[in-house]
Amino acid sequence: MKLNSNEKLSVYNGVASTVSTNAVNGYIPLFAIGVLGATNTQMGLITSLPSIIGMLALIPGAMWLNRVKSKRNFAVASTFATRLLFMLILFVPFLSPQSAPWALVGLIALMNFPGALSGLSWQSMIGDLVPEERRGNFFSSRNRWTTITAMIVTFSTGFFLEQFNEDSVFPYQVLFIAGFGFALVEVFYLIKHKESPVEQTLPEEKEGQKKRFSWEVFKHKPYVAFIICALLFNFGAQMGWSIFSIYQIKEANATALWFSMFSVTNQLSQIVSIKWWARFADKYGNTMMLFVAAAGMATAPALMIVSTNLYYITIINLWIGIFVAGTNLLLFNQLLNSSPQKHLTTYIANYNFLLAIIGFLAPQFGVLLLNMFGMGSAMILTASVRMMGALAFLFVALKLLAGDRHDPKKVELAAEHS
Incomplete structure (x- = not known):
């Protein structure tokens, strides 16, 4: 019963997450260039920096996650931090024209630190909650629903943005606020997942886990x-x-x-x-x-x-x-x-x-x-x-x-x- 409940909650969580991220993510280049006047250099950094920041986050992230008692709570905290940083982009246009593009670069890079931890903890948590023999059907079902959602959100967002001028700030700010609202729903369903009790590990076992992070x-x-x-x-x-x-x-x-x-x-x-x-x-x-x-x-x-x-x-x-x-x-x-x-x-x-x-x-x-x-x-x-x-x-x-x-x-x- 707990397994079926977790699978349903994960689908709901995935749908809310898809709405939260897809409402604006695909249009960040348009926002950066059309609204903020970002240069080619700044656009390159928007593409490249997230990978570097995410990579750096994974080094301590695995060690932290091995120590926590609840992977779910770790995923909740890191997911909320990621979405909050993303929502803060709505205040970027209020900065000076010179500072605004750099602030966007910084926020997008910075949010990938908790973002990497969120992805890692969610993957590890789901690996524990869903047994191997059920993963194929579970992930295909979850991916199908998130893909349907992404398709609807992508089309709706594009249609919404078409109603305004290319350099208008207002529609993007509306989307950032709406995205954060769905992020709260995403976190709510994440909290409702039921975990099994964590087995206590001996100090030498924990040390072994740390060593295994590398080679x-x-x-x-x-x-x-x-x-x-x-x-x-x-x-x-x-x-x-x-x-x-x-x-x-x-x-x-x-x-x-x-x-x-x-x-x-x-x-x-x-x-x-x-x-x-x-x-x-x-x-x-x-x-x-x-x-x-x-x-x-x-x-x-x-x-x-x-x-x-x-x-x-x-x-x-x-x-x-x-x-x-x-x-x-x-x-x-x-x-x-x-x-x-x-x-x-x-x-x-x-x-x-x-x-x-x-x-x-x-x-x-x-x-x-x-x-x-x-x-x-x-x-x-x-x-x-x-x-x-x-x-x-x-x-x-x-x-x-x-x-x-x-x-x-x-x-x-x-x-x-x-």
């Missing part, structure tokens, strides 16, 4: 295999972030309305396909389906540069959304499956730490390729790196299948079910 985790082979594949794929995936936006704006001349269409069609295909990924992951294995999802993501850059027709790009975003749904669901599932339950927080923290480094380096590398070789070559190279990540997942999946065939117990169990 000890890399002695666990399933985790190492996942890390290599996931980081390679994520590097390729995030290489394309800046390139896609530049292509759509400068090459295809997409307007804000078209950007909304790209986002909505992408989210729509995620909603439709999310159950499919969970079902086939149960049937063929999480790692094998990660290969399929990653390979699908690898086709996106090559397909994108075929045409600058905006209707065509909308269809490509519909196609991409299918595989985004799969990677979002299966990567986190695989992280939980490949990490020992006893030190789950430490393993998740190490993954997020490394992912933060990728999040800072990969977009910059993508733009570097664009400047050096041009749009077409940059897109093809991005697709190639993504495909290398996909093939890495395939290699691990085939190794796992080979291991199962040589395991007498698993062969016997498979025979009984056949």
Whole structure:
């Protein structure tokens, strides 16, 4: 009963969180440039600094989380701090024109410190509350509802902003206030989660947990295999972030309305396909389906540069959304499956730490390729790196299948079910 209640609460929490963040997040560049007059340098810092700050937060974050008695309470405090800092952006326009853009840069960077802790504690808490055999269906259901919500909020916010001048402060301030209101709802449902009593650990066990934050985790082979594949794929995936936006704006001349269409069609295909990924992951294995999802993501850059027709790009975003749904669901599932339950927080923290480094380096590398070789070559190279990540997942999946065939117990169990 407690499990079902936690799953429902997590869905409600996810929906409220999606409204809180999606109401403004996607339009921060428009707010920065159109309202505050941010420079290219300041826009670059808005993109890059969050990864660095989040990375720095994860170093002490895992140690703090290993010591706390309640992961839920830790998640509540860090989530509330993140949303509060984000809401404070509504006061930025009252500053001088010279100070306002820098204040925005500072707040967005600063909020990623509690934001990283919030993500880490939530992941660790859910890993404890939802058993492995239920995670596929649970995450597919939760992701479906949050994606539906994101689609509705994205379209509604875009329509709302269209009613005002581009340099108007008022609509953004309304959205910041509304976002904070939903953040309070998000925190409310987070508080209502029911945790199991925390087992007391001996001092030497706690010390062992601290040590495992660094190099000890890399002695666990399933985790190492996942890390290599996931980081390679994520590097390729995030290489394309800046390139896609530049292509759509400068090459295809997409307007804000078209950007909304790209986002909505992408989210729509995620909603439709999310159950499919969970079902086939149960049937063929999480790692094998990660290969399929990653390979699908690898086709996106090559397909994108075929045409600058905006209707065509909308269809490509519909196609991409299918595989985004799969990677979002299966990567986190695989992280939980490949990490020992006893030190789950430490393993998740190490993954997020490394992912933060990728999040800072990969977009910059993508733009570097664009400047050096041009749009077409940059897109093809991005697709190639993504495909290398996909093939890495395939290699691990085939190794796992080979291991199962040589395991007498698993062969016997498979025979009984056949």
